[in-house]
Amino acid sequence: MIDIPPASFRGTPYGEVDAAALDQLREGFDTSQLLHLVDGLDACLAEMGGVIALRDSLLRLHAMALTLVEGTALSVPTENACVWAEAEALQLDLEALARWARCAQLCLNPLVKLVPDHGCEG
Secondary structure (H helix, E strand, O other): OOOOOOOOEEEEOOEEEEHHHHHHHHHHOOOHHHHHHHHHHHHHHHHOOOHHHHHHHHHHHHHHHHHHHHOOOOOOOOOOOOHHHHHHHHHHHHHHHHHHHHHHHHHHHHHHOOOOOOOOOO
16 A cells, blocks of 8 residues: 655645645734735835825936936926935835835745645756
8 A cells, every 4th residue: 555645735716835834824824914014005105105206206316316427407496405315315215115025025924935845856
């Protein structure tokens, strides 16, 4: 008689997953964490004025840098404009977004670990 070990993967409506990882996930993963990620992203983006505001700030900084570095004509009003302050504000916004992204990666990691091991050697 051949002793066949149980499958290390399990079929689900969303594809095959690692059976042990799924069991572990079911024991301790709080799915509401994913909703908290959405809330965190919304808060982070709202703090910086939204994705379009972030994009506009990057374009504004680019235009300022073009003038300073390459000597192009002014395209951003100079009144109350300070290139380093613009860059610093963008840097702070991007650092906040990066913190959110690192948190999101940690939250998603248990779901990523569901990748099944079919025992295929490459």
